[in-house]
Amino acid sequence: MTAADPRRALPKVDTLLAHPLLAPHRDEWGRAPLADAARHVLDACRTAIGRGEPAPGVDVLAQRVVEHLDLTGARRVRAVVNATGVVLHTNLGRSPLSSAAREAVLAASGYSTVEFDLATGGRGKRGHAAHAMLRTLTGAPGALIVNNAAAALLLSLGALARGKEVVVSRGELIEIGGEFRIPSIMEAAGVTLVEVGTTNRTHLRDYAEAITDRTALVLLVHPSNYRIEGFTASPSLPELVALARQHRIPVLHDVGSGLLHGTLGEEPTVEDSLRDGADLVVFSGDKLFGGPQAGMIVGAEDLVAGLARHPIARAVRIDKLTLAALEATLLAHLSGKRDQELPVWRSLRMGWDELYSRAQRLAARLGPGAEVREGASTPGGGSLPGQTIRSPLVHLTPRSGSEAAMMARLRHGDPPVIARTEKGRLVIDLRTVAEDDDDTLAAALLRALQAPPASGNGPATAASAESEDRTQHATS
Ligand SMILES: *Cc1c(COP(=O)(O)O)cnc(C)c1O
Numbered sequence: 128m129t130a131a132d133p134r135r136a137l138p139k140v141d142t143l144l145a146h147p148l149l150a151p152h153r154d155e156w157g158r159a160p161l162a163d164a165a166r167h168v169l170d171a172c173r174t175a176i177g178r179g180e181p182a183p184g185v186d187v188l189a190q191r192v193v194e195h196l197d198l199t200g201a202r203r204v205r206a207v208v209n210a211t212g213v214v215l216h217t218n219l220g221r222s223p224l225s226s227a228a229r230e231a232v233l234a235a236s237g238y239s240t241v242e243f244d245l246a247t248g249g250r251g252k253r254g255h256a257a258h259a260m261l262r263t264l265t266g267a268p269g270a271l272i273v274n275n276a277a278a279a280l281l282l283s284l285g286a287l288a289r290g291k292e293v294v295v296s297r298g299e300l301i302e303i304g305g306e307f308r309i310p311s312i313m314e315a316a317g318v319t320l321v322e323v324g325t326t327n328r329t330h331l332r333d334y335a336e337a338i339t340d341r342t343a344l345v346l347l348v349h350p351s352n353y354r355i356e357g358f359t360a361s362p363s364l365p366e367l368v369a370l371a372r373q374h375r376i377p378v379l380h381d382v383g384s385g386l387l388h389g390t391l392g393e394e395p396t397v398e399d400s401l402r403d404g405a406d407l408v409v410f411s412g413d414k415l416f417g418g419p420q421a422g423m424i425v426g427a428e429d430l431v432a433g434l435a436r437h438p439i440a441r442a443v444r445i446d447k448l449t450l451a452a453l454e455a456t457l458l459a460h461l462s463g464k465r466d467q468e469l470p471v472w473r474s475l476r477m478g479w480d481e482l483y484s485r486a487q488r489l490a491a492r493l494g495p496g497a498e499v500r501e502g503a504s505t506p507g508g509g510s511l512p513g514q515t516i517r518s519p520l521v522h523l524t525p526r527s528g529s530e531a532a533m534m535a536r537l538r539h540g541d542p543p544v545i546a547r548t549e550k551g552r553l554v555i556d557l558r559t560v561a562e563d564d565d566d567t568l569a570a571a572l573l574r575a576l577q578a579p580p581a582s583g584n585g586p587a588t589a590a591s592a593e594s595e596d597r598t599q600h601a602t603s
Pocket residue numbers: 275276277278303307348349350351352381382383384410411412413421422508509
């Protein structure tokens with residue numbers, strides 16, 4: 128560095144933090160995040176100066192600190208409008224909670240009777256009511272609810288088969304989004320995986336040959352997010368159960384989505400699995416069950432009681448907010464109001480006519496450039512792979528700029544709107560938008576339509592919308 132080095136002209140962190148532009152932000156964030164942002168901005172400046180760029184003034188630097196803080200803020204968990212038509216959108220939190228579940232969460236969020244028995248004034252059992260409701264709902268003698276289905280598997284495998292062998296078909300060694308892999312869970316639980324059969328065909332005799340006195344469990348996993356078609360085979364659940372019973376080994380069935388009963392594509396149901404003799408059935412709380420993130424375990428009373436006593440159970444127990452939301456969701460199922468009360472089921476069941484009139488209304492408000500066309504929504508969440516639901520979609524051709532730039536403007540709006548694109552058009556699917564949000568969505572779309580292509584509501588917004596705009600042109 129020479130005496131004339133422009134890097135020397137940059138202010139110290141403390142000087143930058145004293146800038147009046149940052150005062151309201153210090154109030155909101157506190158000093159440490161502000162200082163981190165200031166250091167980040169100053170470091171980036173030193174690098175830029177090293178490349179020969181001039182040193183910016185302190186006002187510009189303060190503005191950059193604010194932008195950096197805004198970026199961090201945008202990464203916090205925020206409510207969004209899901210206009211993608213993916214009903215169980217894993218990246219958007221899978222199942223939205225029902226109004227009753229939301230109210231229950233709020234009510235439980237202070238002091239609440241999580242482990243307190245109002246009748247006796249003594250200690251109560253966490254999940255007592257939820258477990259009872261889940262037993263009634265499924266008819267299973269035992270029920271236990273943990274953090275998620277992955278935890279339910281970890282607990283079941285750890286408690287029933289640690290140090291022993293677990294037999295699984297090669298066609299079921301699946302990976303589900305978010306680093307969930309059956310072989311890794313088995314390894315983490317300390318069990319030895321014994322693979323049987325091939326990817327497309329596994330026979331009863333493959334299981335029979337693999338079972339030894341080291342075998343502790345037969346595991347069946349519904350390959351939720353993909354389908355093997357054509358030359359395939361696998362034994363039926365009753366056949367497998369009969370085989371396992373001969374060897375006095377329990378069968379654990381991970382059915383994934385948590386369809387309780389009835390028919391929905393080729394989804395397995397909890398009811399069928401229990402009826403066919405699975406000793407334990409595991410499913411997610413936030414897929415087709417339509418509740419909060421949770422792992423549901425139902426089945427034989429003694430096995431479930433053993434799981435509940437295991438130390439892993441304490442590590443993967445559910446918290447009071449989840450419990451409250453689950454009880455409300457269980458009640459919706461028990462009272463037969465699933466399709467009216469649970470947002471996932473309202474979305475899946477919403478009829479064409481109702482969606483069509485909502486889509487027409489939205490298109491009319493957006494004016495020329497918007498039209499309603501037939502398209503498809505996706506169940507998502509690893510349920511019903513390859514299947515779609517026919518839906519009317521609002522197609523929007525941006526007046527200026529690309530559809531990708533408009534998508535970016537929508538994402539940066541308040542509330543953020545998540546849409547999808549198709550062949551140069553922005554596509555809005557109302558199947559996943561609550562009716563109460565139609566007005567909010569229309570207003571957000573109008574704002575995004577009116578904004579000129581390269582200016583959003585802030586410098587960071589404009590920059591990213593613009594860069595996506597360029598990418599789009601470069602690839603089209
Ligand atoms: C989704 C899924 C899981 C993971 O469920 P989480 O509740 O997200 O842990 C496990 N097994 C199957 C078959 C699934 O479909």
